Amino acid sequence: MTWLVTGGAGYIGAHVVWALTGAGERVVVLDDLSGGVPERLPSDVPLVRGTVRDRAVLDRVIVDHGVAGVVHLAAKKQVGESMERPLEYYRENVHGLTVLLEAVVAAGVRRFLFSSSAAVYGVPEEDPVTEDTPCRPINPYGETKLAGEWLVRSAGRAHGLSTACLRYFNVAGAARPELADTGVSNVIPMFFDALTRGEPPRIFGDDYPTPDGTCVRDYIHVADLADAHLAVARRLTELPAGEDLTVNVGTGRGVSVRELADLVAEVTGIHEPAPLVVARRPGDPAGVVASAERIGAELGWSPRHGVRRMVASAWEGWRLRRPEAR
Ligand SMILES: NC(=O)c1ccc[n+]([C@@H]2O[C@H](COP(=O)([O-])OP(=O)(O)OC[C@H]3O[C@@H](n4cnc5c(N)ncnc54)[C@H](O)[C@@H]3O)[C@@H](O)[C@H]2O)c1
Numbered sequence: 001m002t003w004l005v006t007g008g009a010g011y012i013g014a015h016v017v018w019a020l021t022g023a024g025e026r027v028v029v030l031d032d033l034s035g036g037v038p039e040r041l042p043s044d045v046p047l048v049r050g051t052v053r054d055r056a057v058l059d060r061v062i063v064d065h066g067v068a069g070v071v072h073l074a075a076k077k078q079v080g081e082s083m084e085r086p087l088e089y090y091r092e093n094v095h096g097l098t099v100l101l102e103a104v105v106a107a108g109v110r111r112f113l114f115s116s117s118a119a120v121y122g123v124p125e126e127d128p129v130t131e132d133t134p135c136r137p138i139n140p141y142g143e144t145k146l147a148g149e150w151l152v153r154s155a156g157r158a159h160g161l162s163t164a165c166l167r168y169f170n171v172a173g174a175a176r177p178e179l180a181d182t183g184v185s186n187v188i189p190m191f192f193d194a195l196t197r198g199e200p201p202r203i204f205g206d207d208y209p210t211p212d213g214t215c216v217r218d219y220i221h222v223a224d225l226a227d228a229h230l231a232v233a234r235r236l237t238e239l240p241a242g243e244d245l246t247v248n249v250g251t252g253r254g255v256s257v258r259e260l261a262d263l264v265a266e267v268t269g270i271h272e273p274a275p276l277v278v279a280r281r282p283g284d285p286a287g288v289v290a291s292a293e294r295i296g297a298e299l300g301w302s303p304r305h306g307v308r309r310m311v312a313s314a315w316e317g318w319r320l321r322r323p324e325a326r
Contacts, residue, residue: 002026003233004067006052006100007074008045009036011181012115012171012222016071017045018179019226020233028065030057031074040179052096058103069111069236070104071229072097075144078185079119082141093144097151105159111236112152113229116165118218118250118288120146128291131167131246138283153244162239164232169218169250169290171225173310179222180317187217187257188311191264192318200273201264203257205280208287216254216287221305221313225249231299250290251303260307267311 003020007013008029013036020027021042029041032051041047046065050057052074061067075093076082082089097114104112119142120135137143149165156163172188174180184193191201206213228249239245261275295301 001068002028002065003069003071004028004030004061004065005071005073006030007036007072007115009033009038009040009047010073011179011183012168012225013073014040014179015175015222015226016073016229017041018175019223019230020071021045023230025230025233028061028067030061035183037182052100053091055099055103058100059107062103062107062109067107067109069113069233070100070109071113071233072100073115075115077141079139079141082144083139086140089140089144093141094147094151097148101151101155104161105155110161110241111233112156112161113164113166113232113236114148114152116149116167116246117142117145118167118169118248118290120149120167121288123283123285124288127287128252128289129248130291131248131294149246153246156244157242160241162236162241163244164236165244165246166228166232167246167248167290168225169220169248169288171222172219172307173221173223173305173313174317175223175226175313177313177316177320180314180320182321187260188264188314189318191261192268192315195264195268195270196318196322198273200276201261203261203275203277204284206258206277207280210256210286212256212258214257215284216256216289218250218253218289219255219260219307219310220250220303221310224303224305227304228295228299228301231301235299245298247295247298248290248292249295250292252290252292254287254289255307260311263308263311267308267315
């Protein structure tokens with residue numbers, strides 16, 4: 001069978017493609033290249049340039065490649081941008097998903113894996129965050145991911161698909177430098193960016209009720225996340241029609257921003273300027289750490305890489321693209 005990986009030329013998507021093909025699965029990628037990099041893909045994986053909002057392209061790809069399952073990663077993903085441009089986020093992330101599901105249902109494809117996010121929880125009141133923690137997203141990005149889960153599960157129940165929604169926590173690192181995240185919207189690349197420009201990395205608030213006062217998050221290595229996709233993709237072939245598996249993908253371990261800043265200084269060897277504590281950002285929860293029990297129990301999956309490996313591999317990727325970096 002062939003898996004259609006939407007957004008497969010993206011940061012996480014390319015890792016998923018390598019994990020699937022490395023395990024002998026056949027893959028075709030659909031990506032509009034709005035953020036994707038074709039060179040990330042294995043040379044023998046076909047890449048179709050197009051949007052998931054284009055039903056004709058979807059119908060053609062599914063038939064031409066004998067697609068029997070979909071891993072849907074294509075989306076817009078920046079929280080701040082989603083607050084400025086909510087309509088674009090709903091168009092890409094919700095309307096795009098609707099068109100894709102229509103094509104999937106019409107073609108009789110039976111397996112569907114959806115990239116969700118810890119953003120569906122908003123500011124969770126529970127620690128650790130389980131899959132039963134109430135979902136109350138606080139920005140349009142998180143709303144589109146929650147609406148996406150509803151769409152996927154409803155379509156699955158009504159049309160007999162086996163579905164999975166993976167709620168990723170903070171994704172970091174790279175399996176190889178050339179697969180690294182190219183953006184600077186996450187904290188680790190933001191720290192690299194500041195330090196390599198000779199500026200202090202900024203810590204937003206150190207008066208939270210956490211051990212060192214800075215926010216605590218759950219960082220998951222992208223290679224571990226990709227392995228989780230492979231395990232879930234295989235489980236989908238056994239899951240009864242209409243059933244859904246919704247799981248957190250995190251490590252269950254919290255790391256504070258201060259700890260991360262120390263690790264970044266150690267890995268990069270850039271200790272000056274020291275981090276600068278600035279005002280809290282509105283809407284930043286003190287701590288968001290996954291309970292990773294369900295995914296462990298359901299799939300026997302557990303993360304293999306720690307946060308040091310994430311920082312070190314992200315730094316290798318950063319230096320590959322910016323040779324001027326020390
Ligand atoms: N990076 C994270 O920390 C994180 C956390 C939680 C969830 N996610 C989710 O994981 C998925 C992948 O994220 P990423 O970090 O790899 O982002 P990315 O921007 O690197 O990858 C997204 C890919 O989708 C493509 N794309 C966007 N809109 C498209 C469309 N309409 N049709 C076809 N292709 C389209 C882009 O070109 C890009 O290659 C997204 O759904 C994102 O919401 C990411």
